[in-house]
Amino acid sequence: MIVLKNPHLSVHIDEMQGAELRGIYTPDARNALASYEWSSPTPVGRGASYGSSEMDWLSGYRGGWQETIPNAGQNCVVDGVELGFHGDASRTRWSIVDQGADWCTLETSTRLPIRVRRTMRLDPDRAVMYIEGHVVNESDLEIVFLWGHHPAFPSVDGGRIDLPDGCTIHPDVNRSGDLLTQDSPWPMAKTSSGEFADLSEQPALGSHRLLYVTGNKVGWSAVRQPDPYVSVAMSWDVAKHPYVWLWTMRQTPEYPWYGRASMFALEAQSAWPYDGLAGAKQRGQGIKIKPRGEESSWMTLAIIPNGSGTVTGVTKNGEVTFKSSEMH
Template sequence: MTIYRHQRNYGCRIHDQYTYLGMRVLVLENEKVRISLLPDKGTEIFEFLYKPVDLDFMWLTENGVHNPNSYLPTSPDPISTFIDYYAGGWQEVFPNGGSTSSYLGARFGQHGEVAHMPWDVEVLEDSADRIRVLFRVRTKKVPFELRKTLTLQSDSSTLRIEEELENLSDLPLRFMWGHHIAFGKPFLEPGCRINLPEGLTVLTEERSLQAINLGRVRRGDVHEWPVAADEQGAAVDLSILPARDARSDIVYVTGFEKSRAWYEVENGRRGMGIRVEWDASRLPYLWYWQEFGETKTYPWYGRHYNVGLEPFSGYPTHGIEKALENESAGSIGPSQTISSWLTAAPYPLNEK
């Protein structure tokens, strides 16, 4: 049942009367945070503002937000179809992760389907103490329904996301599922620290899958977080962000407790951090994407300094075919529904 919104200027509030570049905008806010997302573009979160210090944790690319209906891609490349509209921020990725891949005859572009699809919206609760909003979408290529409920409590900076995935067929199915969360300016800068639990393993792609540009970390090796080795065997501390123009890279962190995983990104100069926790039983891998301005070609052209810290069901970024080969792809039984959850919370370092 939809609960009618009240025009409050205190406590928790929902704003759903606006559009941005022709797309619906939904804003959740309270005394501490303002979170803005686009239901017409995959529920993309393009703002996560911590009000006490006016700091937005969601990175925006130099191209910013685009409406997928306002631009016809000039190439048939299924990777550029995602990248040309990529605004930074936070996307839901499903049922394919990473580059072009195929599954059961369905051909996926970059990062699957739901990141650019319009989602249905239903307000479940709207009070000064708590707001809850349900989003749902059905994929086109494989029979799934994905549902998620976002909750925000009064006087709390924590956004809670509870999700359900339903298999709409009588067949067992596989998938890649993840949260593509990217951090950049104004929050992120050289010297920021990434905190993770102890005892984690860092995985890399095989050398045969290596990108054209060499990364910071030697390919084909397994490392123990946070120290990896470069091609010459020198130590690379992945927990401290390097100077601008350091080599770009991506690695995969795993070994989290089955019930709960977490990371923190902290900026000591600004005195602020953000903590993300999630259900490691569903998303046991953390993709750690690094773009520090070294890439001088499409699509970055040396303009960005950012990282993605992305909880995922499988790896690598080469799509579901590779995840099926290494047995990391998620699975769901016939007509089954499975659940997951995730939270994100900015915080001042002096209150940690």
């Protein structure tokens, strides 16, 4: 486990499993991310396959923050190669290229002929983390891939989500939960009972939903939590990640949750819906990288004070603006 630390933040990264972020801790040891320490289900690396790429991936999922590349969502076959659920880079071992006390650079390969490098750095003066991603095409062909981030946060009563104005909601046709599969302006969506749900609020226990948010002219989101949970604001390269996936699960009974987890993920993604790279390519989505070419992206996370009011913007530098009428 790699630990980056300064007076404002401590970030724990598991380079053995997809270089996933297991924790983003404040100085008083509160984790901004949803994180569970279950011993079961047995992760697939310690036993036999569960029979599907998605179930194998979920067997080792305990919350945290994954980088989904070169696939996101459903496993699929592209150019004769099966790409696993959420991309093999989210589960493979990453190599440490270099590191210091408050930064590190990691690297891995994927089932497609691309090499992925990620640098994470903590701001020396603020509770801000910068992520820089770099992808190199090692082939003589143009490659299309998906690239996203899957940070999960505790889903608790009183928690709220802020997104830019002008976005459109698209509930997933197979995983909408209590929502009708009708497009609507963020944050209101019609439910199967005929009422409207405010998706900026956390749903009732027992809810399980997946929806997509499009029309993002800028890339940012915010998670405003009640005490003692940690509130955050994020920004990202909207040219590379123009869509947001919002997945919410609150104490549902199925594998691997068994009623013991409550979390949601705000995912900056390069395609939608959930059908993986094969479907994205058919729609003309995804990121194209030229033969022997390179692509880059970035993401920033800032801790914000609880009770700060509605977030109205987040910059690449981690500067956060709030609705002035709500400031105390």
